[in-house]
Amino acid sequence: MEFKISRDFLAQIEQLISENKGQELYDLLHDIHYADIAEIMEELDQKEASYIFNLLDSEKTAEILLELDEEVREKILKNLTAKEIAEELDELSTDDAADIIAELPQEKKEQVISELEDVEHAKDIVDLLRYDEDSAGGLMAKELVKVNENWNVLTCVKEMRIQAENVSRVHSIYVVDEDGRLKGRLSLKDLLTTSTKTPISEIYIPKVDYVKVDTKDVEVARIMQKYDLEAIPVVDEMGRLVGRITIDDIIDVIKEEADKDYQLAAGISQDVEADDSILELTKARLPWLVLALLGGFIAVKVTGQFEGAMENYRVLFFFTPLIAAMAGNVGVQSSAIIVQGLANNTLGGTLWQRLFKEMKLSLFNGLLLSIILLFGSHFLLGHDYIIGITVSIALISVIVIASLIGTFVPITLNKYGIDPALATGPFITTSNDIFGILIYFSIAKAILGF
């Protein structure tokens, strides 16, 4: 039942724009969801997108603005005056409006704020701009329904009707004291089922989950998931209710975090999409490749140190890619499991316990793989057993070391406040390549003596 943009539909829109048939286009787009119109605009060129934007009502264009890709939004906003932008923002909730203002250049930012019509709304938005975007303060909206603990249900319902006008989705009714400090909550269900004369203080639930304005966004996400919350109130240093975060904002945090980890694991250094420009994609891809290349230089140098083996054991050099690949794969497996454990907060025990377990695991896996290698190198590749034994012993050692590095690095990065997911990408594979080759040839040299 989702709307799909067809090529025909796009062609129809482009034609209507080129023929300047505004009313027909307006009628055509009238029943289409703003999220879909945003997608349509992203398929069109700048001029056509602006044409559509200027055609629609500000109620719809404000939502479209929010859905657009950042680059497209920037272009659209560049063509609007401060007053026009302010009109769009007046339609949005405080958190969304603050997000858009935050993207504007400093000068335009101030102009737009001064043009906002609703003074309360403007004050709330300015207040939100103070917070770090990765904190609960940066996620929250000021729109919420709150009632005083001293009221009764009737007053409460009246007040709520007024407040609810500004709130698109009522999740919970928060109860505060005279000083605005969060005391508890009322459920909507209670409201549907209690008599109007009951005082609020008698029916509110005093136990309420909350976060502070400076709680990290990923922490807020974890708490809301764990306790299965659809909205959570945010309090300031004094315990006063200053905002609320809803589950849809949290989904964005979860997705962004997962995407970021995935991209780090794949060696992509900034958030890009397949449809971004070649320059953007290069900026995201080249840095790690350059680092991997420099790491490769070290691997070349290390291999070169063992040139002596060329005389009698040249076959050893055929195995270097295999050793390097196994080191890389094992290292990434180890660190990925640690990174997920850290992200989900399920990682128990000390670093030493982790390393000890990983050692047992990698010894076990390494032994199995070495046996395969031993027979494989003899029967499949036709090498002498002495070569097979040498490479197999090296393989176990490399697997153990690689998995210890894969365990140690993310835990240590995390301890020093660095994103542990860094340890899953080319960084770990490159260093494991180098260590792997060094260990491999050192062991071979010790056994075979060249």
Add this chain to the structure above:
Amino acid sequence: MEFKISRDFLAQIEQLISENKGQELYDLLHDIHYADIAEIMEELDQKEASYIFNLLDSEKTAEILLELDEEVREKILKNLTAKEIAEELDELSTDDAADIIAELPQEKKEQVISELEDVEHAKDIVDLLRYDEDSAGGLMAKELVKVNENWNVLTCVKEMRIQAENVSRVHSIYVVDEDGRLKGRLSLKDLLTTSTKTPISEIYIPKVDYVKVDTKDVEVARIMQKYDLEAIPVVDEMGRLVGRITIDDIIDVIKEEADKDYQLAAGISQDVEADDSILELTKARLPWLVLALLGGFIAVKVTGQFEGAMENYRVLFFFTPLIAAMAGNVGVQSSAIIVQGLANNTLGGTLWQRLFKEMKLSLFNGLLLSIILLFGSHFLLGHDYIIGITVSIALISVIVIASLIGTFVPITLNKYGIDPALATGPFITTSNDIFGILIYFSIAKAILGF
């Protein structure tokens, strides 16, 4: 404000259990959230966990069951009779109850269903068991608030009070016709602000997003995110309203999907956690490693084919790990971007357009990296320019081929209904290793002639 399990607290619990001080333990756990009690139980041994479970009220234990890790839950359930399990399930909503029943062995499943007290509830659960767990039907709950389009607001509110008793969170009020077909929805806000005599048919919103019972869960997640929905109704083949999916279920789908992609990229073949047993971890890690090892055999064989170069160009063999690593890194970058594009449904254009763009991108990146390599191999590693030029030309070729493979494979897997994320793991790095080395030596042979 989140509860943290301390070692002291765990020790206190263990002591109370060993001294059989049930009442004290009950009081201690009384104010603790079920999600936290589930975490506590996971830290205890089987007997202690069961002790706590038997101590608490079924209202709380039912929720705890849901939060527990699958293995712990299985053990707890094993110790309960069918009647006891049925009592737990009677406390849960239909979707959660169905999820738990689905995990039971066939025989116990039937016993539990026959012991369910609330017949309507039982019927709903059995109905849900029919659906594939990865479909909208498998995600949905039967609990929802629906009203007939022919009622007025007063009847509607009365009926809702009854229905709302069974629904933990009222998101939307759905409007159906006499045959139960979904017609539209009423917002809670409308309910707070409309007079009681108004007929429903006048105030309901006829445009409502919905999914069908057989829509894929990831598709449901995408639609709910795109259209910013907190709940979505589910209809059967006849358009009849049969359930609803809430946003918290979708968060699980999003997290699972992201975790799965991440694990595939890291070469982990089933969902494991750092705290799982060594056997479980081996089962998840060994398969891809064995495959990578077998791929490594091919790489050894391929390298061996170029043994002739050992005489005059042995330095070429020092570069194989570098070439293989670059091929692997580039391939993973390319396929990760495609996999994310497919997951987010943002991938436009045809396969040929993708490949053409990737070719331009990789030529550009490859050129930059080759220049670094050319100078690096001369100034840093001290090799002849002819070697540097040979390796550089090989590097560009390898990068282009690896990125084309990285683009082609996930798109093609996806086309044939196979998870494209498979293409980001050891599978792509291993095949790129092999192709990389083959191309590298072939180019070197063509240039240097050995």
